[in-house]
Amino acid sequence: MGKRIDYYDDPQAPDANSLVPSVNVFVVNERDEVLMIRRTDNDNWAAPGGAVDLGESVPQAAVRETVEETGVTCEITGIVGIYSDPKHIIYYTSDGEARQEFSMVFTARPVSGEPRTSNESKEVVWVPKAELSGSGYRMDRSMRRRVDQFLAEGPTHIG
Template sequence: MGRRIDYYDDPNAPQPNSLVPSVNVVVTNDNGEILLIRRTDNDNWAVPGGAIDLGESVSQAAVRETREETGIECEITGIVGIYSDPKHLIHYTSNDEVRQEFSILLTGRPISGEPTPSDESREVHWKAPTDVESLQMDRSMRLRIGHYLEQRAKPVVI
């Protein structure tokens, strides 16, 4: 399996060769805990998400990615923002794709299922917002979760 390497404003980063619309979901339970995965490709913590497939809507992709990565079926409830900072590049070493960030961050609530690891997630847990700060994660994911926790009145557009 290849690795994922995130770069931010790094002059030594490889040049981007793709732009793929993707979606992430901050799923929260009735206790206010956030559904997080520990990724298998870089060992960082993140909210579930991934690329939007052809023939899929943003919300369909969000629900599918959450189910595939966590075992949790969710319902989409809102939007936090759109993240397309060209300074954030993601290098997938398995195929040498270097992707410019383009991610839509949604909110959701769980409907059914139990946290279950997958090929993409070595761990899946509900975490209290106060515990998120101590977890290893990429700066872009920390930024997104921070924007969610701020409960902004309008979506973030970067």
């Protein structure tokens, strides 16, 4: 399996060669804990997520990616924000893709399933919100920004 390398405003970063709509999801349970994964490709903590596939809506992608990576089925409840900083390049060593960041971040509630790992997640845990604001969970700068905004501002509720 290849690695994922995140660059931010780095002159050593490769030039972007793709732009892929993607999602991340902050699933919050009744104990006010957030579902987090430790990624297999870079060992960082993150909210579950991934690319939007052709033929699916953005909310469908968010639910699908969460189930694939965590085993938990969720229902989308709001949107945290849209992140599209061209200074953030995500490089995949397996195929040379250098992706410009473009991620829509949602909130959700769990509806079924139990946390389990996948080929993309080596750990899947419920984390109390208070623990996410500290440095106990190593994550890329862009994910830290999303987590901090989620914790500070909460979601803008949708439909």
